[in-house]
Amino acid sequence: MTMCANRLIFSRFFHHRSETSFVDIFLRRVVAFRVFSLRLKHSFIHSFLVVAAMTVSVVARAAFATQYVGYVALSTALERAYYVVDDDEEDEKDDDDGKNVGRGDADGDDARRRARSHRASTSFARKIQPRAPPCGTVRVRRRDPWGFPLWQLIRGATPERDDGREMHPRHRAYASLNLLVSSLCAAFVAECAWRGKSSLRPLDASGRFPVVAALVDVLIGFFKMTAWQSVVEYYWHRLMHHRVFYRALHKIHHHYKSPSVWCDLCIHPVEAFGYYVILYSPAFLIDASVLSFLAYMCVMGACGVFDHSGVRIECARGAYATAFHDAHHSLFAVNFAFPFEVMDVVHGTRARREKSARAT
16 A cells, blocks of 8 residues: 555656656746846845945935035026926916907917017027027926936936937936946045045134134135146046047037036046046045035036036136037037136137137
8 A cells, every 4th residue: 555655656756757848947947046146136235235324424425415416406407497498387478478469460379479489589598509409308398307317217208309309318327327426426535534534634724813714725725626627627638539539438428519407417437437536536636625625526516517508607707607618519629628718728729709609
């Protein structure tokens, strides 16, 4: 009886093994291994992020958030102020204008059309190149998605363009990655400064007039950092315009001849990382106060957004003007400096005023 039972069990086992092919068994084990490896990978990444967040100071986290949120907030404000047109308000205003201007008149449609054209020209009065249509991810209509590249990348949505111009296919991915890397660099510098591993120091307010001494210390540090960045960035930019580096890296940034908001981070990640090394290097090379570095970063970050906004902004009687870098995108071989034009003046690569004005 026992032998019969054993035979029955073994016969069923071997019969089952014979029905299941070796290929099926192999595929099942491969799938199981893939699932296990993915779970292990995800758990490792999660553990790494948790440990990194625990070891990083609050100062580094604040620097990361400030860099990231500050960029998004400033770009969104420019987009809303100079690009987005409220479709509903436009329709209501058109109706009101038609009633007031052409009430009972057959030319009411023409009056509404002229009123719409006048408001459009007023909305874009501060555009550097008024004839150039918006480009990139910038939002123009209320029904368009928010111009934040990561938001459009997640939603898979793109703004409508009347002229049919398409954004660069890697614009949203590169911009999202570059903003993340820039914010991580800010967190890294803040962590190094917090641990005393950078050249940044506390504010020097010694002397009979502490307020004046502190202000002078901030200004001197800011001047040294800005001068260093301006010189190194100029030669870095000139290098990116060499035919080898231009074809491999920099050509993506020149995809837009008249940049709009959110176009500044449309850069190849390799080139962007090289510039971030230049941007954050004063924190390790120049003896300056923390406040000097904060002022330096605020100016550089704001100028980077303004220069690619397509909006005409000037300050200090033309010492800084967004039309200067905008002309670089339209004329290509001039105006390499950032944010001020001193290096172009020294090297003779600054665009003539009349030539730049004619291009815009």
